[in-house]
Amino acid sequence: AQSVAQPEDQVNVAEGNPLTVKCTYSVSGNPYLFWYVQYPNRGLQFLLKYITGDNLVKGSYGFEAEFNKSQTSFHLKKPSALVSDSALYFCAVRDGGSQGNLIFGKGTKLSVKP
Amino acid sequence: EAEVAQSPRYKITEKSQAVAFWCDPISGHATLYWYRQILGQGPELLVQFQDESVVDDSQLPKDRFSAERLKGVDSTLKIQPAELGDSAMYLCASSFPGYYNEQFFGPGTRLTVL
Secondary structure: OOEEEOOOOEEEEEOOOOEEEOOEEEOOOOOOEEEEEEOOOOOEEEEEEEOOOOOEEEOHHHOEEEEEOOOOEEEEEEOOOOHHHOEEEEEEEEOOOOOOOEEEOOOEEEEEEO | OOOOEEEOOEEEEOOOOOEEEEEEOOOOOOEEEEEEEOOOOOOEEEEEEEOOEEEEOOOOOOOOEEEEOOOOOOEEEEEOOOOHHHOEEEEEEEEOOOOOOOOEEOOOEEEEEO
16 A cells, blocks of 8 residues: 655754655655645645656745655655744645555654744 | 535534534535644645545545535535644645546645544
8 A cells, every 4th residue: 555654753953954754665666755844724735746857846835845765755845944944744645546545654843942 | 726624623622522513514515524634734635525426535524524515516524532632723625526636725724633
């Protein structure tokens, strides 16, 4: 069965520093991976996805993610964090079935301090 | 920018009562999803529609939950009777058909069952 793991419940970063939010996956077949962000009392917003091609995927709001097949990882990164990036981040993988439903990790809370 | 609409945003009810949530997807999105997100966890799929047809309701507790999308546009999710354990955020999402397409989420309905 497909699954993703987000090993950190919380990541703390100072504004202006680079940030990384970690995600590892377990799939049978090709991985199709997504990152979403959730602000308090809001729905999820799509950031980026990996389907195939370049291992470095660029997304919204200056975020990017690096796909690493050998380490089965898809870490979310940003070169310079903003206080407004503080939110809950979810990694997700397609479930491999014909409908391609998303299976989400438990989320990582990112806190960016001024 | 087009958005997924949901109402109500907040609902407080007593156990054994009936509740209903409404979702209006982005125009042109044939695929519609209902998710349940328990505090501190990632969203979990309850039901997926393709136009007016249910394509996956394997995780929907059918003894108390029902969902419909009669004209293939907006959708209603109902719980009857509500139980204490149903307290959660209920998220609606929509997408264009296709295995690789990202889903767009509404703001959610926060349900509290007393």
